[in-house]
Amino acid sequence: MLSSNAMRAFSTAIRGRPLHVAVIGSGPAGFYTAHRVLKDIPDVKIDMFESLPVPHGLVRFGVAPDHPEVKNVMNKFDEVATDDRFTFLGNVHVGGKDLPLSALKSNYDAIVFSYGASEDRRLIVPGEDLQNVYSARSFVGWYNGLPNHRELMPDLDSTDTAVIIGQGNVALDIARMLLSPIDVLRKTDVTDYALEALSKSRIKHVHVVGRRGPLQAAFTAKELREQMKLPGVRFSTDVQLLQSEIANGAEYLNKSRPLKRLMSILEKEIGSPNMLSGDKSWTLDFLRSPSRIIPDSTNNNVAAIEYELNRLDGPAESRRAIGTGQFVTQDCGLILRSIGYKSIAMEGIPFDESSGRVPNKYGKVLDGENEVPGLYTAGWLKRGPTGVIATTMNDAYETADTLAADFVAGKPFLNEVDGVGQKTGSQGLLQLFKDNKIRPISYVDWKLIEKMEFEAGQKIGKPREKFGRVEDMLAVLSTEDLKTSM
Known part of the structure; x- marks a missing residue:
């Protein structure tokens, strides 16, 4: 990689202007990509587009309210936003008639698609559309203030039993939210209507259900420890299955320290007070595949909910669930499916429907086996909805480094594909914004919204009180104060 001074000289010599990069999506993938590109290419201008007036994606709308330490990454994102080469454009939906992708292609040298996964995978069983059957994504969005799910209104007072399908971190987050003392939640930034x-x-009683066995559970040791510490909540599981799988998978566990640590936590709970007492309970149910609701x-x-009981087949590292033809029924009044998120296609870029990802090589978008000049992807859209924020950071850095390497290598960008050499970034969109009555929200505007949330929260002993509706967010900003950061 060239030094900063050499990179700046190289950029000026080649274009005589900054490299204009658009980033679609303001979650961790978008911000980490922007951070790295700003570091890699001194003479660059980055415009970040977000459909909501507020940034930070799943850090704001996905991280559990009782995990404030995870949200500290927003401080890093604030640092990125203070760079005068960076512009945040919230309340701008890319795609469709308001701001078609073609408009970005005409005004930018490169576009990074990092808009995440806005849909969820379904069980595809009869009864899935009954009332009080929700996706984990919508339920998490509801208690975290995502405007799309403000009106979800789950019925929590007509049943004493909830079932969560899936055994990842999100499933445990939801179980913890349902079973935590309300006075604990009052001190978090969970929304007022969810509270x-x-x-x-x-x-x-909460059942966390998986189709395979204990060694295939996807939650982390940290999440499991928190769940085990819930006051007045007893834990139960199939002890015989747990011990058998740990014994049979000893060699495999020795190769995976995180999984071995996870199994150790579960094993230590056998016969502990957590399994003997408590007014509430949570259960890890294994070897169950939903067959109908x-x-x-x-x-x-x-x-x-009805399950088909499964048996396990294959070695410990690649266990498969095989249906037995036997069925059991579990009474419940709330079902939440937590079996994965799914990205959706944006017209104008390649997309693999089967994997729910944009085909890419190290973040460079592919059309078949061919690289698409000037188009990049990062985050869940790039690799699928897996991993933690640190995973996304490394993923985004890879994409940014690929973009910078293409720049140094003199590979073609968008301006060399569509025949338009002079790109001006968001300046070239001003008339389109005016014509389509689009009112971009700047990062300064966002900080004003955030300030109001902090003040509202402090009055009632919370870190913040989130605005749950877009119109409420925009109402904070008067016409005079609304800025476009142009």
Whole structure:
């Protein structure tokens, strides 16, 4: 990689102007990519587009309210936003008639697609559309203030049993939210309307269900420890299956320290006070595949879920669930599927529907086996909805380094594909914004919204009180104060 001074001289010599880069999506993938590109290419201008007025994606809307330490990465994102080569454009939806992708291609040298995964995978079983059957994504968005799910209104006071399908970190986050003392949640940034519903909740028993065995559970040791520490909540599982799988998978566990640590935590709980007492409970149920969701007498609400029981086949490192043809039924009044998020295609870029990803090589978008000049991807859209924030950071850095390497190597960008040599970035979009009545929100505007959230939260002993509706966010900003950062 060239030095900063050499890179700046190289850029000026080649273009006589900054390299204009658009980043679509303001979550961790977008911000980490921007951070690295700003570091790699001194003579660059980055415009970040976000459909909501507020940035930070899943850090704001996905991280559990009782995990404030994870949200500290927003401080890093604030640093990125203070760079005068960076512009945040919130409340701008890329795609469709308002701001078609073609408009970005005409005004930028490169585009980074990092808009994440806005849909979820379905169980595809009868009864999945009954009332009080939700995706984990929508439920998490509901208690975290995502405007799209503000009106979800789950019924938590008509049942004492909830079922969560899936055994990843999100599943445990939800179980913890449903079982935590309400006074603990009052000190977090969980939304006021979710707090009200949770304070009236009758749910006392949560089943976290997986189709395979203990060694295939996807949650981390940190999440499991937190779950085990919930006051007044007893834990149960199939002890015989747990011990058998640990014994049979000893060699495999010795090769995976994180998994061995996870199994050690579970094993230590056998016979502990956590398994003997508590007014509430949570259960790890293994070897169950949902076969249908059973309605109540009105045929509108969920009353129970039916599972096919499975057996395990294959070596410990690649266990497969095989249906046995035997079925059991679990009464419940709330079902949350937590079996993975899914990205959606944007017209104008290659997309693999089967994997839910944009085909790429080290972040460079591919059309078949051919690289697409000037197009890049990062985050879940690039690799699929897996990993933690640190995973996304490394993933984004790889994409940024690929972009910088293409720049140094003199590979073609968008300006050399469509025949337009002079790119001006967001300046070239001003008339389109005006014509389509698009009001971009700047990062300064966002900080004003955030300031109001902090002040509202402090009045009631919370870190912040999030605005749950877009119109409420925009109402904070007067016409005079609204800036476009142009």
